[in-house]
Structure formats: structure tokens, C-alpha cells
Amino acid sequence: MSLLADVQDFVRIANRVTDMKELQSLLEGATHELGFDYFALVHHVNIYQTKGNIVFLFDYPSAWADIVDRKGYFMDDPVHLACEKSAAPFTWADLSDMIALTERQREMLDAAKLAGLGEGFTIPIHIPGEYTGSCTFTTRLGQQMRWQVLPAAHYVGSFAFEAARRLAMRLAAQRGQAASEPIQPRLTRRQLDCVVLAGRGKSDNDVAQILGISGQTVHQHMEAAKRKYEVATRMQLIVRALFDSQISFADLVG
């Protein structure tokens, strides 16, 4: 059987999967087929503080899961941080080139080795308006990953994440926690103009001059936008509008 045929079989089953346990065992099987030992399929959020349709599926050794939990490593996981900088998959060996590792992050990578994790390959998952996620495949310590399987692992990880995301949304909807689609406050065009200019560091008075309206009107637009998002500061408003893709980084830095 070719690698592609294996991936296609995986995708066909993953597209039809109806519960997380089924997906877990499907992905465990694929992980071993690809020559890896462990996988983690996660949204990059603190699961203790977030409710709703969150993907959180892994089969790391329980010793490592305990350490991550106890030390709160998920808070500043260097792999998750690197995902924010990359649309393309990367190996853990690339990490130090992608981000400036802190002392604690180096300590975390060492601790992972002690817990028996070897090489890792991570596929970032970026969907506009949703939390960043990733699928990581890991070998056990001493075991090398096979480079030729990485394109196949890339697809298996992406399709597995979508299957998990769909299941998580369905489960959350059944529990009545979240609508299947996040509810986005709608900002008016004028409010968006004000938010973009505020994001470029302009004061209300600057914004007023640029848009040719009064400072009072700008203030009212900003306040109305903050109320829609239920946030208190301009900073929070800009961050939320960016997260929802109501405005883009290109708007702010272009």
C-alpha cells in the first residue's frame, strides 16, 4: 500500500467519525503507521478556563501529562508559540530558530526528554476567528522520525484536527454550551474605521481629523464598539477585533 492510499483511507474514515473515542483509536493507529509513538491534537487554550467547543485529544505518556499539568507548561508551551509564527509544519529541532526560547521553555524541552519524548513534528492549525490549534506527532526517546512520511503526517494531522473540531462543536451544541458558530458582535463600518486607526496608535483626536468627524463622535464609536464586545479598554477591543478577523494585521501595520 502506498502512503497516499493509507492517508486517503484515514481521511475517509475521519470524515465519517461520530465520537472522540473512535477518532482517538483511529489516530493512534495512524500515528504508529507513520512511525511515531504519540500524538497531541489540541486547541492552544487553558482548558481549565475555557468552555465550549475545544479540541483536546492526546496519548502522551501519563507521566508527561502530569508534569505538564502540574507545572502549567501549556501556558507558555514553545511549540504553541511557534505555531503562532508559522503556517507551515515544523519539527521540534526547528524551534530554537523560530522563537527565542526562555529559560523555562528550555527546561520544558529537557523535561519532555526525561519523560521519554524524542523527536516531534507539529502541524499548526489556523482558522480565522478561532483559537489556534495544532497536531503534534512525537517519537519515543531514542527513536528517529522518518522524513519521508512527513507530508503524509501533515495531511493526517490536518484532517484529524478537522474531524475533532467538528465533533467538539457537535458535543458543545448538544450540551447547549455554544452555538455551532461563534457569535460575532457586528461593528459598523465607521466603528471599524475607528478601531483600525486606534490600532495604528492614533488618539481619538487624530482619528477625528483623519475621518473628518468630531472627537466626540469618534469617542462614541469607540465606546459603542467596546460595549458590543463587552470589554473595558481600547487594547482589548483591538485584540478582539483582530481575533475575529473583523480587522487584519495588514490594516494595522500596512
Next chain:
Amino acid sequence: MVDVVTSCNRHKYESQLALMHEDRRRIFVESLKWDIPVVDGRFEKDQFDNDDAVYLLALDAKKETHLGSVRLLPSSKPHLLGDVFPMLCDNGVPRGDDIWEITRLCTAPQLRGREAWLARSYLAVGMVELALLYGIGRYTCVAETSWLSSIMAVGWECEPLGLPQEINGESVGALIINITPATLQLFRMKMGWRLPVLELDAIAKAA
């Protein structure tokens, strides 16, 4: 609403198609830096913008502003996957009357937030409606793998036709997308819109 433009009614959409080609230049050439031809320094247009192409145009109510568009090509005729990227299909390029190709899907660069989401939704539902009207069971497309998750998040049921490959520094792959009446139901539910988005009038005139 979404207008269907074919070789039969193209003469009525000259200005809208020109706007589409200009927006395509802004998006694919200027923003995404694709190495593709630009005609007269203004219009992104290639050999597949021919009489076989069917365009779905999302236009404003006055039909004066281009909000988004997509180009659909029958797989039985020359098309991007078949003629430029056949190496992305490990087991040959899928061809048949019921298989069409999606290319140049875009929304106008000035749209933000909800406006852009709405234009994308109209085009997605429009593509499904056209598939059901034309008897298209599957769409193919060439996609950068970094977009794969976003494509699937829309609800498209994708399968890979080959493993991703590095072409001009980008990781790209060929996908095939299954379309059924359930797809239409799902997309209309997500969009919160129950009526057809295609201007059926335009189709009747085109037929």
C-alpha cells in the same frame, strides 16, 4: 446575490468581469505574490479565462461592485489541475462531466469582517447550488496546504488526490470535494439563509 456568467451571457457582464480581473490582480498578484500573467498591467487573466469558464460573481444590489468571485472549469476541458499541476495527483487527474474545478476564489480586498464573511458564504452556497443544478458531484482544486484547515472549516468534505508537494516555495496539494444535497443543507444552515443565492434568471438566459 450571485450571478452565473457563461460564454452565453458574458457580453452583459463586461464591466463586472473587468472589476473581477482587477480585484484578482490585487489579491493573487499583489498580495499573495503569485507568479501569474497580468494583462495591460491591470487584469489578472490567464489561458483558462476562456469560453469554457463559468464565473460566479457576488455583486452588490446595483450589480456595480465586485464583492467576490470564483472561476469554475469543466475537468473534461483544459484546466489548472489537468494542465499545470497534474503531478499533484498520484493516480491521474480525475476527469468527467460531473467533475469541475474551482480556481481563483476570492473576496474583494476592501471587504472586512462580516461583509467578507457574507461574500464568502454567498459564493460557497452558490458553488453548491450550481453543482446540484449542473449535476456536478465533485469539485477539484489546487490549494496551498496552509489553507486546508480553513477550507474544511467551511464545511467542504475534502479528500486528498496526492500528498502535498513543495512548488515555488509553497506547499500545495490537490483536493477533491464531494457535493451532495446534504452539503447544501449544511451550508444554508451555517449561513442562516434558506433561499437560493444564484440568480436563476441569469442561468436561464445562459442556457
